[in-house]
Amino acid sequence: MSRPTRLNMSVALLALCAGFSTAALAHNPMCECKAIDAEQIKCTGGFSDGSGAPGVTLDVIGYDETILVPGKLGADSTLTFKKPGAEFYVLFDAGPGHVVEIDQADIEAP
Numbered sequence: 001m002s003r004p005t006r007l008n009m010s011v012a013l014l015a016l017c018a019g020f021s022t023a024a025l026a027h028n029p030m031c032e033c034k035a036i037d038a039e040q041i042k043c044t045g046g047f048s049d050g051s052g053a054p055g056v057t058l059d060v061i062g063y064d065e066t067i068l069v070p071g072k073l074g075a076d077s078t079l080t081f082k083k084p085g086a087e088f089y090v091l092f093d094a095g096p097g098h099v100v101e102i103d104q105a106d107i108e109a110p
Contacts, residue, residue: 031092052077
């Protein structure tokens with residue numbers, strides 16, 4: 001049996017560290033919207049690692065792709081808006097690979 005060389009050990013350590021850093025950075029976007037009453041909807045966004053999403057874009061978009069309510073999450077990672085008269089969906093967009101769409105039909109009634 002041969003002894004591990006310093007180069008082999010360095011390569012193994014580098015691969016191990018790379019694996020841990022990838023796992024540590026992995027997080028999924030999360031967004032939930034609930035009707036407060038018949039007129040108002042409150043959405044809360046964040047990530048699966050427990051971090052919030054202040055400043056992240058959250059737009060309310062009509063089925064014709066018109067932005068009905070442009071918005072960004074506040075310091076508390078929420079946005080409250082008046083329910084549009086037209087059919088819509090909510091788009092939480094924290095960048096490539098971090099997008100959540102919520103259709104109006106999936107928003108809980110008060």
